[in-house]
Amino acid sequence: MIVVVVIVGLLTGASPHPPPDSVVLRRVPRGGIQPEAVRDSAGRIHLLYFSGEPSAGDLHYVRSSDDGATFTKPLRVNSEAGSAIATGTIRGGQLALGRGGRPHVAWNGSGKAGVTGPRDDTTGRAGAQMFYSRLNPEGTAFEPQRGLIQRTLNLDGGGAIAADTTGNVYVAWHGDDGRSAVRGEASRIVWLARSSNNGRTFHPEIPVWKQSTGTCGCCALELFADGRHVSVMYRAAGGGTERDVYFLASSDGARTFRGARIHPWKVNACPMTSMAFARSGSRLLGAWETEGKIFLSELDPRQPRAVRIVEPAASPAPMKHPRIAVSSKREVLVVWAEGTGWSRGGSAAWQVFDAKGQRTGVNGRAPGVPVWSFPAAVPGRDGRFVVFY
Numbered sequence: 422m423i424v425v426v427v428i429v430g431l432l433t434g435a436s437p438h439p440p441p442d443s444v445v446l447r448r449v450p451r452g453g454i455q456p457e458a459v460r461d462s463a464g465r466i467h468l469l470y471f472s473g474e475p476s477a478g479d480l481h482y483v484r485s486s487d488d489g490a491t492f493t494k495p496l497r498v499n500s501e502a503g504s505a506i507a508t509g510t511i512r513g514g515q516l517a518l519g520r521g522g523r524p525h526v527a528w529n530g531s532g533k534a535g536v537t538g539p540r541d542d543t544t545g546r547a548g549a550q551m552f553y554s555r556l557n558p559e560g561t562a563f564e565p566q567r568g569l570i571q572r573t574l575n576l577d578g579g580g581a582i583a584a585d586t587t588g589n590v591y592v593a594w595h596g597d598d599g600r601s602a603v604r605g606e607a608s609r610i611v612w613l614a615r616s617s618n619n620g621r622t623f624h625p626e627i628p629v630w631k632q633s634t635g636t637c638g639c640c641a642l643e644l645f646a647d648g649r650h651v652s653v654m655y656r657a658a659g660g661g662t663e664r665d666v667y668f669l670a671s672s673d674g675a676r677t678f679r680g681a682r683i684h685p686w687k688v689n690a691c692p693m694t695s696m697a698f699a700r701s702g703s704r705l706l707g708a709w710e711t712e713g714k715i716f717l718s719e720l721d722p723r724q725p726r727a728v729r730i731v732e733p734a735a736s737p738a739p740m741k742h743p744r745i746a747v748s749s750k751r752e753v754l755v756v757w758a759e760g761t762g763w764s765r766g767g768s769a770a771w772q773v774f775d776a777k778g779q780r781t782g783v784n785g786r787a788p789g790v791p792v793w794s795f796p797a798a799v800p801g802r803d804g805r806f807v808v809f810y
Contacts, residue, residue: 443773444754445807446787447489453481454794455507456809457516464802467524468492468809469516475793477503477533480514482524482556482563488801489809498526498554500565504534506549507793510742510761511641511695512579519584520619524556526563527582527592538570539599549576551594555620569614571625574599577638581653583646590616591651591675593629593644595636606658606691609636613644613653615675630669630678635659639691645698645705651675652722654696654707657682662689666696666709670722683718683727686711693763695795699745701753708733708743708755715740715757733772736784740770742795750804752781758795759786769796769810 449456453470460466466485473479480498485491498514499505505528506512512529519525530536530550537547550568557564570576573596580594593613597604612626635658636642642655653669664687669680686692696709698720707720707727714736719728738760746754753774760767768788773781787810790796796810 443752443781443805444771444785445488445801445805446769447807447809449809450483450492451481451495454791455510455513456794456797457514458797458799458807458809459516459518460799461518461522463522466799466807467516467518469498469514469526471505471507471513473503475507477531478505478507479503480505480526480528482526488807496556496563498563499528499552500554500563501535504531504552504566506531509639509693510793510795511639511693512577515580515582517582517584517590519555519590520586520588523619525553525582525584525590525620526555527551527553527569527580529576529579529594530568536568538568538576539572539574541574541597541599543602543604548574548596551576551580551592553582553592553620553623569623569626570594572599573597573612573626575604579641581642581644583644583651585646585648587648588617588619589646589674590620590623591644591646592623593642593653595642595655598628606638607635607661609638609658611636611642611653611655611669613675629653629675630680632680633659634665634667637664637691637694639693640664641695643696643698647700649674650722652698652705652720653678654698654709656694662687664688664692666711668707668720668725668727670725672722679725681725683720684709684711684716684730695742697744699747701747701751706745706747706753708745710741710743713739715743715755717745717755736770738767744796744798746798746800746806748800748804748806752804754798754806756796756798756808758790761790761795764792766790766792766794769808771796771798771808773806
């Protein structure tokens with residue numbers, strides 16, 4: 422039970438110095454921001470990043486076979502130039518690998534996008550569209566982008582994508598129900614569109630969970646898929662101040678979900694947070710931000726519940742946008758952005774835990790995270806971790 426062991430290590434202390442080679446730092450190619458990284462079964466790293474004007478830029482995809490030392494020539498993901506957005510940090514592109522290792526990408530459309538979401542009859546305005554594309558079978562270009570929103574209004578906070586090896590692709594986001602006249606964070610719902618043919622077509626979006634928790638309008642959610650098991654984390658907005666983290670789990674391919682609150686936070690603000698999932702053997706890990714700190718837990722989809730919540734590290738600066746990676750040596754890396762904020766860059770920071778759950782040293786840090794960005798991490802080929810920032 423590696424996650425439980427990690428948690429014990431978090432509480433029992435750390436060795437004084439980290440191994441100097443436990444983390445390999447890589448800059449995002451071509452000065453890009455908002456990296457999303459996934460390693461496939463062949464050991465190749467797939468990397469998605471944003472470039473251009475933050476309010477209306479482009480997403481690019483590259484691949485590396487040498488742990489990020491070199492990359493393939495970038496492919497632009499969005500077929501309509503300037504239809505992606507980085508402003509706010511949590512609305513950018515999301516990457517998943519599906520059947521046959523095929524890359525799938527979803528993103529919150531920018532104000533420059535020609536295709537919008539449905540028009541809101543109560544305001545007369547059309548919101549942003551949730552776009553999707555996938556790499557073509559030849560691996561030479563991404564297919565023309567498609568809008569997945571049919572019913573949802575007022576998309577914000579971006580979305581999330583997950584895929585499995587059997588051809589299921591899931592895209593989730595949150596927004597108002599176009600069939601209801603009620604508007605506001607307290608009534609926002611998490612929605613999900615599902616494809617069973619590796620992204621060729623998608624079913625219309627459906628509400629994930631009908632409990633009245635609301636959804637934090639400018640916070641990201643996260644999605645994870647493993648066969649018929651699909652998991653969601655999102656931040657609620659009950660009463661305007663109850664910004665609690667909820668964990669939802671499905672065992673029937675995202676047709677029905679069970680859910681529970683796993684971490685409370687009372688704040689009368691929209692904190693613009695994001696979350697992360699990772700698999701460690703048979704265990705599911707989750708990480709999120711609350712009150713400027715990063716929290717880590719094993720998540721039990723059967724209940725659902727957080728097995729035990731801990732802080733993986735302490736920091737004098739605000740901690741945001743966690744990511745998790747698990748190495749072949751059963752080590753766990755938690756990486757996050759530190760000191761970033763609205764129109765403000767910061768540093769990449771991380772903590773590595775050994776296979777026995779002991780900290781391998783104090784937090785690692787590297788300055789230079791650009792405005793609107795964050796770090797990403799994957800396990801390296803040699804048991805180390807690769808961090809992109």
